[in-house]
Each structure stands twice: as structure tokens, then as C-alpha cells.
Amino acid sequence: MTTFDLSITDELLSTTRAVRKRLDLERPVEPSVIRECLDLSQQAPTGSNRQGWRWVVVTDVGKRKALADLYRKGVGDYLVQAKQAAEKQGAVQDARVFDSAQYLAERMQDVPVHVIPCIEAGHIAADAPRRAWIGLGGSIFPAIWSFQLALRARGLGSCLTTLHLAYEDDAAELLGIPENMVQMALLPVGYTKGTDFKPAKRGPVDDIIHWEGWQG
């Protein structure tokens, strides 16, 4: 009989935040902690138990600089404009998120570790329907989130970003990633400055649940 201490499991699930401003850019990250968290991530499920995941882990200064440049190219004006739009609408939380994302974009090269999760997709045609790409995501995002949760439990933080994917081919060339591998994200990883993260403000859960059908 396995029983879990919910005060711990729920703390983990409710305080693993997208960390941007509180990543410690000075403190090095041991390869062993990345390895340990990726080992845990392997326990997440994959469609048809395919386990097609691969992780490129970059600490090299020149390569981080190049990835950061691709990320910023992907970001473009998006974050600045989104922040202005959010401010105009009085969406304070959103404006803060975009401001924090812009802060991270400017310092991406300084985050000690960049992690790019990839997944083998040789079995999916380029013109496959939407659901094929959604299914592919379902075979790696749980592992990515497990990786992030495992990091959090060890005093590290990360942030799931996808804006560099507009320049995925350049990143593949930079890192020698084969053609049959699809990049899913770019996660900057580092120790966090402090570990006292709080749950985010969210709306009432009843607003997002539809019992028995959309109309309830």
C-alpha cells in the first residue's frame, strides 16, 4: 500500500512555476542533477510506449549564445507588444508574465543550462493531420513536465518556451540534430534564487469544468 503525503505532492504540483527572473545566472548546475531529473522523466508515459525522446543539454557558452539569438529572433516584437496590449486591457498578471518573459529573453544566453527536448517523428508524414502533432506532444510534454517538477524538488527552476521553434532548422544545424527528430521546446534551467514559490492566482476551478457535457 503506497500512500502519499498530499502536503508534499500538492506543494510540488502547485508551486512549480515558470521561472524567469529568479533563475540564478551565477551558480553552475552539476550535470548529475540534470541527469537525475531526466532519468525520472523517463517514467512518464508515451503513446504506444514508443519512448522516442532525446534531450540535448547545452552548457557551452558559444552555443547558448547562438540559441539565445535564435530564441530572440523567434520572440521578435511579440513580447513587447503583448505586454502593451495586456497593460491596455488592465490584465496585470499577463503584463507581468510578458515583462518577465522579455527579461528572460534578454538574458537567455546567461542561463547556465539550455535543454532541448526532441522526439523521434519519422513515422509521421509532414502533412499529417493536426491530431498527429497533438499526439506527438502527448508523448513528450508529460516527460518535460516531470523533468521540470523533478528540478523544482531539487531547488532548480526552468521555463517551457517554444518561440525558438520558428528557427528550429537553424538550431538543428547548430546542434547536429537529425532530420527525423522534432524539437519540442527550449528550457532554460538553473538553480532558483530562493525556493519559496507560491501557487499562481487562478480562477475558480468550476469555471473550467463541464460536467457531462459543455452545457453542464
Place this chain on the structure above:
Amino acid sequence: MTTFDLSITDELLSTTRAVRKRLDLERPVEPSVIRECLDLSQQAPTGSNRQGWRWVVVTDVGKRKALADLYRKGVGDYLVQAKQAAEKQGAVQDARVFDSAQYLAERMQDVPVHVIPCIEAGHIAADAPRRAWIGLGGSIFPAIWSFQLALRARGLGSCLTTLHLAYEDDAAELLGIPENMVQMALLPVGYTKGTDFKPAKRGPVDDIIHWEGWQG
């Protein structure tokens, strides 16, 4: 200073399995536990903090029967053929997964709760590039996995399936899901028969990590 007991966090991350044969089909699931786990799932990150998630939770017998029929239509011969192919290749673990998936497919209607996570996608064009759908997945699969982890911590199990998506429109009609909402999965949810799940057999983590680039 928040510190986590790693024996608990790692147990959660390494023993939350895709549960198929060990879902308790007799024991009812309280709506309150679903609600609690979905509340926790809301703490997962989303792109641009969009939080476009909605969850359709179905316990109605007739609707579960209809969803199970759609799921089986999506499954078709796939699982039986995949199992045979795996057996032929001597892939014992894979054969067991496909056998277990077939077992679940036959009993899908009997699983007490069906949960369909959806996400608002009105901002994405139908012919958007692959990365748009991947990014969309990145905004809900972490929440789905958090939901599954929260269930596990409470003695319940689930399984992330996507095969009904081939008949997503029929499911949308059945449940009244609006056109701007994309269905991401169908999760059968129930208490598990026993809670003593073990980590799955996985290969060496070093086989899936590429330090500094693909060639290492």
C-alpha cells in the same frame, strides 16, 4: 525555504503509470476528487499565460458508452496488429502494453469517469504550421500530467489516450463542445486496484542525453 522530501516526489514521478488493467470498474469516483485534482492542474504553465483549458468530465452511462464506441473506432485493428508485430520482434514489454490497451478499449465504457481535456484554439489557423500545434500541446499536456499525478497521489489512476481524436467531431457533437475548442485526449479515470505501482523498465538515461549537441 521550501525543501522537498525527494523520496516522496520521486516516488510520485516514477510510479504514476498508464493504468489500464488495474482501474477499479466497480468503485465510484467522487466528483470532489476530480475537482480537487483539476484545481491543482491549473497551476501548470501555459504559453503566454493563456490558460485556455477546459475539461469535460463524463460519468453518464450512455455518454461513456458512446465515447467508448468512438474510441474503439479510433483504435480499429491498430492494437491487435501492433501487439502481433511486437510479439514477432520479441518486444515483450511493448506486446504487454498493446495487450493492456486492448483490454482497456474493450472496457472503456465501464471506467467510472471519462475526462476530455480541451483547449481554446481560436487564435490558430487550421493550416498553421506544425509548431503551432506543438505549442498548443505545450499549453495543456503539463496540466493533464499534473492532473494524472494528483490522481495517483490520491489512489486513483488514469491513462492518456488520443485514439478517439480521429472522431473528435463526433465526440464534440455528443458533448456539445464548441468549434474553437480542440480536444487533446480522452482519459479514463478510476480508483486503482491496489496502489503498489512500480517504476517501468527503461533504458540507461545516458542513451537519451546528448551533451552539447547530438554527437555529444
